[in-house]
Amino acid sequence: MKTQEHTAEAPTKIESTRTVRSLVHDLMLKHGMFRIFGNPGSNELPFLSDLPKEIEYVLGLHEQVVVGMADGFAQASGEPAFVNLHAASGTGNAMGALTNAFYSRTPLVVTAGQQVRETIGMHSFLSNVDAAQLTKPLTKWSCEPASASDVPRSFNEAVVQAQASAPGPVYLSIPYDDWDHEASPNDELLLRRSYSEEQELSASAVGRLAETIAGAGRIALILGSAVDTVGANESAVALAENTGADVYLAPSPYRLPFPNKHGQFRGVLPASIHGVNTALAPYDLVLVIGAPVFRYHQYEPDQYLDTDIEFIHITDDADEAARAPFGTAIVTGIRRAVELLAEAVEPKEGLAPLARQDFPDTEAPVDGIFDPARVFSLLRENAPADTAYVVESTSTNSAFWSQMDLQDPSSYFWPASGGLGFGMPATVGVQMGLPDRQVIGIIGDGSANYGITALWTAAQYDIPVVFIVLKNGTYGALRWFSDLLGTPDAPGMDVPDIDFLSLARGYGVTASTVDSDDSFRETLAAAIDSRKPHLIEINTSLTQP
Template sequence: MPTARRLAHEFLDRRGLTTVFGNPGSNELPFLAELPDHFRYVLGLHEGAVVGMADGYAQATGRPVLVNLHAAAGSGNAMGALTNAVYSRSPLVLTAGQQVRTAIGLEAMLANVDATQLMRPLVAWSGEPSCAEDVPRSLAQAVFEAELHRRPTYLSVPYDDWAVELTETATLDRHVQRGLTPSEAQLDDLAKRVAAAKNPALVLGGDIDATGLFDRAVALAEHLGLPTWVAPSPHRLPFPNRHRLFRGVLPAGIAPVSAALTGHDLVLVLGAPVFRYHQHVPGAYLPEGTRLIQVTDDFGAAARAPMGEALVADPGPVIEALLSKVPARTFEKDHVENPEPRTGEKALHPEQVFAALRGTQESDTRYVVESTSTNSAWWRQMDLRREGSYFFPAAGGLGFGLPAAVGVAMGSPDRPVVGVIGDGSANYGITALWTAAHYRVPVTFVILRNGVYGALRWFGELLGTPDVPGTEIPGLDFTAIAAGYGVEATTARDEEDLRTQLKATPDGPRLIQVDTEPTTPE
């Protein structure tokens, strides 16, 4: 008779979850035993880095990913990175080992007390099988819940369950599909309202890029000549940022968003919450006379929105309906030229670094960015025209950049990957360098070293608290740190040297440290 372990491995194999990101402890070893030879186990040295890598891998592939964590302590280490995966809507299937059943109530060492509550409310579903016979079904539910909700799930399994012999189960053959197609009447009504609007605008969210709708969203904007914004706090780029119709990323405050949308009688929001604010700048949610219609397949995002109307549906059919039902409008089809980069006095300005990246990297490069104080410089200089070109920590949790760059590179070996990471952010996920070196992942890390937490300084000014401690981080040498983890590392002396180094094509990971002047997000 097969064991629960063998049935679990068979189910995962049939579902294509054969890449496992993990950092094992004693409770996890019985699950990992007898892992099929064609499975790939990717070891991370800290659970935060493990989840960050899996998040990047899931976003790059668009598929669920299995993550194996250690009981309560390891799961706790992962929770910071998990917040980003929740808001990027990455379908991570988190599994964790649990003490043997007879030891849980005793709170023995490494028992995960009340395991199903540990990761809530972050995960979409959390469970622990009621008995060994329930292990295959529980694992299947964790996978299906992650796929249906497009959100991480969590399953704790007592480690003595894995060796229990079970009868074959129908769970192995199960398939669950997701479909949210709006009715023809709903599509007709939306098309009429868009066609009747005198000055409509389009706002796109990260879900457009994540679900493969980048090109279709561009086609819609061009078909209707719609000025197009990206929703606040984007973790993906759903529209070419040098396109003539691109109006930028909406500011992350209530009043500034309202001001930006002034003059538009209809705002159509596709694949985004309405809205993910950051800075507390109160005011009217929308300008007077402006109507907003949100189209999202995220039930929670539709329910919690403070204004406008919502259609809970897959944005894909909505885009196609608008393309066919609304008459075309004309606009000038070209791209906006990049401005000359600003220059620094004592070190390179971040715009010089980004201009160098734009001038040396392939047009299909994927950028994983975690340098929050340089956002305005980034959007001024980059020219991103391909889907899947931009990844950012969706919840703002630091430690995403380095691990996610590794995961994105492992998940998309056909495209170059560059991680653009601030020196403050890099420390939170630094152990990902070892994984990059160990698996020879072809990824370039560009570390912007300015010696400060630039975003905190900016917020200090906004909040009227410019004199708080803990915003300076001098003395960091990432070339030495990277060398210790086995990653080739250099320092760029000036802009010409940086361009020369960036033109080289690595066959494994490399790190380039660049001294830059402190800037603010603006």
């Protein structure tokens, strides 16, 4: 285990010069798949080349027999069985036997060869058209990897899916030109993956995890939105304080699982492979709870993580765990898992509570134009302390997290998929769900147009929400992304000259604009005191996420 003095040096390079075929053959051995039940065709031959000597090929003379043999073997041995069929025609021949396997919940990994990728779309001979749909509804999961580089991860997911939760057959269609592609260095991490499920963490599992945590030097605790969803916030704070871990939110959080000004809070992880790898490089142990691993957004390739890092993923979503490309996955109830770990981990010696974080200084508006950070600073100082915020202003994320002081559960809501149109309607809905708390929607002017008619509902049902529209006349996050992608001349990024005051009043909502700190404070106080829906329009400068 690395020591506390470990610094954020460049991650250890993972070397790999092998093919996708070699990597998948090793994954078969890792998962104990020493037999292939099959009836081959031309599309399958590249996969069957150079089979390790440990793997036996069991030939069947018809695909129904092949699946039947695999079904019997898997049921009798209690181990998942591997099946290799020929494209669509061979898969079709096997469907009758697949019906039995589906209803007996037999863990079968059924693979089929596919034509060369560039010829599938023209329905070349032996193409498996719309392959992922072919075996439904007789498989619990099916896939054709989006690229050759995703074949090893997809294969690993198939094996896990066949055994996870309610077991059953799965189906994977693989173009035969994928096998000779070079595997990604990151694929080596698949060989270190493990997966387990427990309805509640056993005493032995809790003990092992507590021992791992106690033996670690630097710990990163990465919390997902599900921690807030299931109400495990208090236990998450206790776990963090007992371990002395640095706490991050998983990329693109849609709820608040941890107080954002707690002394151990280190912010939201960036949503790129390179960004996450860089942030996690200094740690010995990374513990992710209640989040996918990971929901990347901008494409900045890198190795996933330093090979010396121990990485543990606790989630209640079996699919989420199955598709993860690295780490030790444990599928269990999140709330109880966090409670058990917080109780089991003894506070580390010498740990003292860290002081709450300061708020960066902000500048007063100039000529009626606010920096978004100033808006959030004023909200923190003037809105009720337990206010719940619905946020749909992506370009102001950094300013929001630096300025707000969110401590209570259910204080933050954000569109989980990134799809615009959540903010205004969700503000109304959250206020109805939290009638004893003030709810404020922070909405970008680009986003507002997608859900603007929610104003009518707020007026008709007298929902006492406050909508704050940050108006900069452009899709700010899109402008940032255009710079990242090198496409600054792309059209459609500006939305000037929208009169939100008139729109709000037309729907029956009181609306105001503000141009100074004092007018903001007065307008916000009046809006909250009115117990009526109110929209505040604020002209803001352009910022980056």
